[in-house]
Amino acid sequence: xxxxxxxxxxxxxxxxxxxxxxxxxxxxxxxxxxxxxxxxxxxxxxxxxxxxxxxxxxxxxxxxxxxxxxxxxxxxxxxxxxxxxxxxxxxxxxxxxxxxxxxxxxxxxxxxxxxxxxxxxxxxxxxxxxxxxxxxxxxxxxxxxxxxxxxxxxxxxxxxxxxxxxxxxxxxxxxxxxxxxxxxxxxxxxxxxxxxxxxxxxxxxxxxxxxxxxxxxxxxxxxxxxxxxxxxxxxxxxxxxxxxxxxxxxxxxxxxxxxxxxxxxxxxxxxxxxxxxxxxxxxxxxxxxxxxxxxxxxxxxxxxxxxx
Amino acid sequence: xxxxxxxxxxxxxxxxxxxxxxxxxxxxxxxxxxxxxxxxxxxxxxxxxxxxxxxxxxxxxxxxxxxxxxxxxxxxxxxxxxxxxxxxxxxxxxxxxxxxxxxxxxxxxxxxxxxxxxxxxxxxxxxxxxxxxxxxxxxxxxxxxxxxxxxxxxxxxxxxxxxxxxxxxxxxxxxxxxxxxxxxxxxxxxxxxxxxxxxxxxxxxxxxxxxxxxxxxxxxxxxxxxxxxxxxxxxxxxxxxxxxxxxxxxxxxxxxxxxxxxxxxxxxxxxxxxxxxxxxxxxxxxxxxxxxxxxxxxxxxxxxxxxxx
Numbered sequence: 001x002x003x004x005x006x007x008x009x010x011x012x013x014x015x016x017x018x019x020x021x022x023x024x025x026x027x028x029x030x031x032x033x034x035x036x037x038x039x040x041x042x043x044x045x046x047x048x049x050x051x052x053x054x055x056x057x058x059x060x061x062x063x064x065x066x067x068x069x070x071x072x073x074x075x076x077x078x079x080x081x082x083x084x085x086x087x088x089x090x091x092x093x094x095x096x097x098x099x100x101x102x103x104x105x106x107x108x109x110x111x112x113x114x115x116x117x118x119x120x121x122x123x124x125x126x127x128x129x130x131x132x133x134x135x136x137x138x139x140x141x142x143x144x145x146x147x148x149x150x151x152x153x154x155x156x157x158x159x160x161x162x163x164x165x166x167x168x169x170x171x172x173x174x175x176x177x178x179x180x181x182x183x184x185x186x187x188x189x190x191x192x193x194x195x196x197x198x199x200x201x202x203x204x205x206x207x208x209x210x211x212x213x214x215x216x217x218x219x220x221x222x223x224x225x226x227x228x229x230x231x232x233x234x235x236x237x238x239x240x241x242x243x244x245x246x247x248x249x250x251x252x253x254x255x256x257x258x259x260x261x262x263x264x265x266x267x268x269x270x271x272x273x274x275x276x277x278x279x280x281x282x283x284x285x286x287x288x289x290x291x292x293x294x295x296x297x298x299x300x301x302x303x304x305x306x307x308x
Numbered sequence: 309x310x311x312x313x314x315x316x317x318x319x320x321x322x323x324x325x326x327x328x329x330x331x332x333x334x335x336x337x338x339x340x341x342x343x344x345x346x347x348x349x350x351x352x353x354x355x356x357x358x359x360x361x362x363x364x365x366x367x368x369x370x371x372x373x374x375x376x377x378x379x380x381x382x383x384x385x386x387x388x389x390x391x392x393x394x395x396x397x398x399x400x401x402x403x404x405x406x407x408x409x410x411x412x413x414x415x416x417x418x419x420x421x422x423x424x425x426x427x428x429x430x431x432x433x434x435x436x437x438x439x440x441x442x443x444x445x446x447x448x449x450x451x452x453x454x455x456x457x458x459x460x461x462x463x464x465x466x467x468x469x470x471x472x473x474x475x476x477x478x479x480x481x482x483x484x485x486x487x488x489x490x491x492x493x494x495x496x497x498x499x500x501x502x503x504x505x506x507x508x509x510x511x512x513x514x515x516x517x518x519x520x521x522x523x524x525x526x527x528x529x530x531x532x533x534x535x536x537x538x539x540x541x542x543x544x545x546x547x548x549x550x551x552x553x554x555x556x557x558x559x560x561x562x563x564x565x566x567x568x569x570x571x572x573x574x575x576x577x578x579x580x581x582x583x584x585x586x587x588x589x590x591x592x593x594x595x596x597x598x599x600x601x602x603x604x605x606x607x608x609x610x611x612x613x614x615x616x617x
Binding site: 082083084141142143144172173174175176177179180207208209210213 | 404405406408409431432435436437438439440441442452456457458459460461462
């Protein structure tokens with residue numbers, strides 16, 4: 001018995017060590033979630049590995065596989081209930097019903113409310129539960145800690161698989177603990193897809209010398225391979241179209257895996273090309289190579305274009 | 309002797325009982341004596357000459373403090389630099405659209421003039437009243453808030469914004485400064501679920517009771533403009549009451565940088581004066597700080613509430 005205990009302890013310690021300690025490989029597999037659109041803007045769902053080329057920091061990478069993404073949508077949904085959104089409860093619930101109508105078996109939406117603070121409200125796996133959740137969430141408004149909400153959204157997502165955040169916001173972020181740069185760096189490193197739907201611009205957004213909030217949402221979505229739909233009018237149909245588009249994209253994506261042999265701790269640029277005429281591929285524009293130690297002094301921070 | 313000893317307990321019990329019965333009527337006098345002994349009222353004074361230049365080389369003997377007109381003995385005096393703890397609140401209402409980037413640049417001057425032991429927190433008011441969670445001396449963080457979190461649009465919920473700025477300094481000790489930039493009067497559109505419960509009068513009380521110092525910078529505009537009359541007086545009252553300052557800048561904010569620099573300079577060259585009030589009666593007392601040297605003028609808060617701390 002006295003000999004068994006040390007063996008158990010050593011075994012436990014070995015099992016507890018990170019895998020990298022046992023098998024230091026020269027590279028790693030990087031997964032991209034890719035959206036393909038036709039010249040008319042339709043989702044293209046019949047691409048194969050032969051159609052897709054990944055350019056890693058200017059050099060073609062070895063593509064291991066191209067597969068359709070899982071149809072199920074698991075996402076964090078951020079609803080901006082700040083003062084500047086000026087949305088009534090009936091309008092809000094109506095819009096969220098539209099979103100709920102897209103929930104299918106296997107989907108799961110996690111609701112985060114942003115109004116002064118960020119509150120994690122709960123998750124729903126069907127339309128009725130979703131509507132109940134959003135209705136109960138409606139309350140007093142406040143400021144727009146968008147980057148804090150996105151940071152919370154990143155944490156709420158599963159460690160594996162496609163990680164998606166859909167935010168309904170005007171992008172006028174304020175009162176944040178986290179900076180835009182920090183959150184975007186995390187989103188890129190973790191391969192999150194950011195989708196935004198913003199209402200028609202209200203007064204004050206064209207101020208001289210300032211970035212428009214919509215421009216920042218554009219840049220953030222583009223960097224991650226997501227999408228920003230800027231509504232041009234307040235009709236419900238416009239909102240319905242935006243939500244439909246996002247769910248179409250999520251159900252029609254590809255999982256592209258390629259081999260990266262880059263040094264650890266680097267942010268590297270990514271580009272996607274296809275031999276299909278007129279087809280446009282969208283995915284995150286950078287990835288972080290394998291990180292043995294996130295605090296490494298050699299770690300390079302990549303500025304996101306357009307994110308101040 | 310023995311008989312006397314035997315009688316003593318009855319005598320002393322009677323005395324104790326009488327004292328105990330007197331206790332309910334006694335605490336005011338007892339408390340007053342105790343409170344007078346422990347409370348110090350602190351006043352931050354800015355001293356300028358006739359040309360408006362700051363006078364930084366005075367001594368305790370150059371000052372006189374009057375409490376309800378009665379001269380007080382100065383028990384605390386500091387002439388050195390005192391670290392700044394400031395909540396900067398920027399009006400980002402719709403009328404600020406054209407000049408908000410100029411305002412931001414001016415505010416950067418202020419942030420750049422902060423010393424390592426100073427701390428600031430930045431907020432804004434317009435469509436939303438927002439304040440950063442960072443009360444910090446880290447200039448990079450403050451610049452980031454200025455760059456990323458000021459969005460023009462909406463009304464001017466001035467009173468509520470000042471209240472929020474004061475809340476951001478809750479728990480801070482020492483001199484607490486609220487620096488407001490605004491180009492308009494209080495104009496509140498009720499936000500959903502929010503009560504419009506802050507008035508200029510309630511702010512004035514809070515300024516006095518919690519000892520905030522309020523500075524205001526505003527663009528110079530036609531004072532006869534409709535609506536401004538109702539706004540400027542209470543705001544000026546707040547500034548005067550607190551011993552802060554009111555700075556006019558050009559309408560296009562060309563001189564906003566120097567206005568912010570002036571505020572920083574004032575805050576870095578104030579005198580801290582303290583005295584122990586003779587009576588803590590819970591009432592509002594008028595305060596006067598005078599400089600005994602000719603040609604100099606002191607600006608300090610004009611009242612305090614003589615309550616126990």
